[in-house]
Amino acid sequence: MSDAIHSFGLLRDLQEELRNLLQEDEALFAPPRTLVLSENLGNIEAEVQKAVGTLNTGGGIVVIHNPEVAPTDARKPWMFAVTILVECMEKSIVNRSTTGNQVWGERLGEIVFNLLQNYQPTSNGWTPLVRTTWTTGKSETGDLVDAVTFSTETVYDTTTSD
Amino acid sequence: MAILGIGRFVVRGIAGTVSYTAVISTSNKVQSLTYKKSFGVTEHRDGMGSVYAVTAGEPVEEIQVTMTPIAPAATATLAGAQGTVAVPGPLDPVTIASMPGGITNGAYVYVDGDIRLSTDGTPEIQCTLRKYVDTGVSGTPANFS
Numbered sequence: 001m002s003d004a005i006h007s008f009g010l011l012r013d014l015q016e017e018l019r020n021l022l023q024e025d026e027a028l029f030a031p032p033r034t035l036v037l038s039e040n041l042g043n044i045e046a047e048v049q050k051a052v053g054t055l056n057t058g059g060g061i062v063v064i065h066n067p068e069v070a071p072t073d074a075r076k077p078w079m080f081a082v083t084i085l086v087e088c089m090e091k092s093i094v095n096r097s098t099t100g101n102q103v104w105g106e107r108l109g110e111i112v113f114n115l116l117q118n119y120q121p122t123s124n125g126w127t128p129l130v131r132t133t134w135t136t137g138k139s140e141t142g143d144l145v146d147a148v149t150f151s152t153e154t155v156y157d158t159t160t161s162d
Numbered sequence: 163m164a165i166l167g168i169g170r171f172v173v174r175g176i177a178g179t180v181s182y183t184a185v186i187s188t189s190n191k192v193q194s195l196t197y198k199k200s201f202g203v204t205e206h207r208d209g210m211g212s213v214y215a216v217t218a219g220e221p222v223e224e225i226q227v228t229m230t231p232i233a234p235a236a237t238a239t240l241a242g243a244q245g246t247v248a249v250p251g252p253l254d255p256v257t258i259a260s261m262p263g264g265i266t267n268g269a270y271v272y273v274d275g276d277i278r279l280s281t282d283g284t285p286e287i288q289c290t291l292r293k294y295v296d297t298g299v300s301g302t303p304a305n306f307s
Contacts, residue, residue: 009167124168124170126169
């Protein structure tokens with residue numbers, strides 16, 4: 001079996017690097033702890049529920065969604081651009097309880113913005129992240145969410161492995 | 163054997179800085195920059211009109227930079243921002259720093275520029291800067307103005 005199919009690759013490498021960056025930051029990692037999750041398509045809702053149910057997140061959760069590949073610019077077909085949605089959720093019923101971390105979703109959004117804006121990923125030549133949108137509202141499940149979208153791009157190339 | 167997708171680094175955005183007396187490097191955001199290195203070319207022809215040699219004149223480097231002036235960190239006030247809406251004086255030295263490799267730093271002088279104010283936006287300063295060979299600019303050169 002080829003190892004290549006099990007390696008992370010361009011997109012997942014980027015997602016994991018950003019997750020590690022956020023998770024290791026003092027503002028998010030130190031108490032009151034905020035959980036940082038990477039979306040793994042198909043199970044994110046289950047992961048959020050699990051996190052709220054069993055981990056002491058204090059009601060704050062940051063979700064790094066899978067990078068979405070942007071349309072190709074025909075004038076520069078070698079460029080490979082993606083957008084990444086970062087959802088900063090406040091489970092307000094938990095967050096604003098006496099045991100909650102009292103950190104509002106919008107403050108989580110600010111922390112994420114401060115960390116990721118102009119951040120230069122170390123892998124695969126991704127350009128510094130630039131924020132493209134930032135919306136505030138409620139999710140389908142009633143959680144307060146600040147959704148911040150970043151964009152980045154790289155020059156796509158290929159290599160071969162054994 | 164498997165084919166893997168990889169990404170290769172490319173410069174995006176402007177990480178370098180521009181500074182002069184009224185506008186220090188942290189009190190402006192560079193929006194765009196065009197660098198040009200030009201020189202005269204002389205073709206030497208023989209009696210039959212064929213070129214037998216080409217010589218190049220001394221190069222002149224020119225930068226067109228557009229930037230938005232902002233308040234310096236030390237004076238985080240509107241008055242501080244207003245103070246940065248200014249262009250350099252004639253032939254005043256302008257420092258270019260941390261630009262990508264081919265755009266060399268230092269010894270540029272101001273030769274032209276404008277300030278654009280508008281009702282619906284932030285100020286823009288555009289400067290034309292030149293660097294001449296061996297002018298040895300240090301401090302303010304004579305400008306005869």
